[in-house]
Amino acid sequence: MFKLKSAYLPADCRIISIFKNRRIALLAVVLLLAVCSFAQEGRAEPIESQTEPRKPNVLFIAVDDLNDWTTLHDKANPIRTPHIERLARRGVLFTHAYCSAPACNPSRVATLTGLCPSSTGVYGNKSDWRKALPRAVTIPQHFMAHGYLAVGAGKIFHHHFNNAFHDDASFDDFQPLAKDPAPPKKLNGITNWVGGRGGGPTSEPFDWGAWPPDEKQTPDAKTVDYACRFLKRKHDKPFFLAVGIFRPHSPWYAPPENFAGYELDKLVMPEVLEGDTDDLPSGGLKVLREGKPFLYKTIVANNQLKEAIQAYQACATFADKQIGRLLDALGNSAYGKDTIIVLWSDHGFHLGEKNHWEKFALWEKTTRSPLIFVAPGVARRGARCDRPVSLLDIYPTLIELCGLSANASLEGVSLMPLLKNPQAQWGRPAVTTWGPGNHSVRSQRWRYIKYEDGSEELYDHRNDLHEWTNLAGRDEHKKVILELRKWLPKKDARQVADMVSNLSPY
Ligand SMILES: [Ca+2]
DSSP, X not given: OOOOOGGGXXXXXXXXXXXXXXXXXXXXXXXXXXXXXXXXXTOSOOHHHHHSOOOOOEEEEEESSOOSOBTTTOTTSSBOOHHHHHHHTTSEEEEEEEOSSSSHHHHHHHHHHTOOHHHHOOOSTTBOHHHHOTTOOOHHHHHHHTTOEEEEEEOSSOOXXXXXXXXXXXXXXXXXXXXXXXXXXXXXXXXXXXXXXXGOBOOTTOOEEEOOSSGGGSHHHHHHHHHHHHHXXXXXXXXXXXXXXXTTSSSEEEOGGGGTTOOGGGOOOOOOOTTGGGGOOHHHHHHHHHSOHHHHHXXXXXXXXXXXXXHHHHHHHHHHHHHXXXXXXXXXXXXXXXXEEEEEESOOOEESGGGOEESOSOSHHHHXXXXXXXXXXXXXXXXXXXXXXXXXXXXXXXXXXXXXXXXXXXXXOOOHHHHHOTTSOOOXXXXXXXXXXXXXXXXXXXXXXXXXXXOEEEEETTTOTTOOSOOTTOGGGHHHHHHHHTTSOSOOOOOOOBOOOSSOOO
């Protein structure tokens, strides 16, 4: 009898060929037909659900300008963040996570595309990132391509120019960041800049105080309301829910109750070393010169440093409270037990350290961000990981946690080994870039900075947490610098064009 190789036979015939006994073969055919008729009548489960379980839901929480001066990082710190700490107890807190760029737009674009600023040229707050990167697949886009419903609210991409940096292609539905309600007149009473911008009138967000009276009027409450409504509904597909909390970004407005515990007469102030900037090289001084020095000068000249710092602290606690509302809503929903959660801030914030206010620099205060992963059944609970990691690692980590196919262009690495074992060996430092050619390399012990003009800084975090003493140039550290230099990006992409808009930057 002519015999075909089983590989050439139709699938059903192949089943018969493996049975030498014809009776068993006949029985197998009868069984197969029975299964088929069952399936046609809709009484069997779809094949996909038998082989592949439903993918986990994801809650992606971005915070804005939240630095490391919180009780999340150290119980001795003044800014209370009980709800973020509640989240950290369910997963792994990365105590040394760093942004890719120390400004809202480039940090968010790097995190959401998984691409370094030095590769894309998206360095600035006005860089028109989507025009420059039309084919980049963002995190939510990658999830949508894998059958997810991607929705969000608040500040995920940069908010300037009336949310013009937002990416419609990344979401099935999105509620834009609401505007802060304006007080009847500026609360801080400061009308003009000191030491810059020609002494012209101060900008709208350069203000602080107890406002508005009712938290329901705040942009963040409206953002969290959207998420609460979403979590109450039943969803047929797995979801990627992005929640972008705007505080403690300026204006430093928080409803009055958030100022409790931050009274001016007992306010904790940052540790600032007089003469700290004396050992900065030309590149570091240039960063300070170009990093809006008039902000700090104006605050100090108006004798309102305490009031501004008080408002930042109250705003951070208010942001934490809104995150608490969100966590409660998730906990009370059908998705509370098995949703994967990631929380991060786009970068840190200076409050007068090195005579600097805001971000726009490469030091610890600005580059360090909170980063928490909760992954039920995978990530250790309540663990702290002190390995240096990058926000660039969020994208590949989420891919691995959710079992999606890889995005080959990503430049970060999955943190899965550290989620399982926070003490695992980790040879990589975290790199931050501020403008073409200016980079910081943060290893477990050291911070090395190399500026575009070739000047350098080196700080030893084993005994200099504040980065007060620049060790670059000392012979005994030459070898360390050579090692850290190896991690500097090999490419410094040209800066992409700014977005053109007639709208106010805010
Ligand atoms: Ca110094």
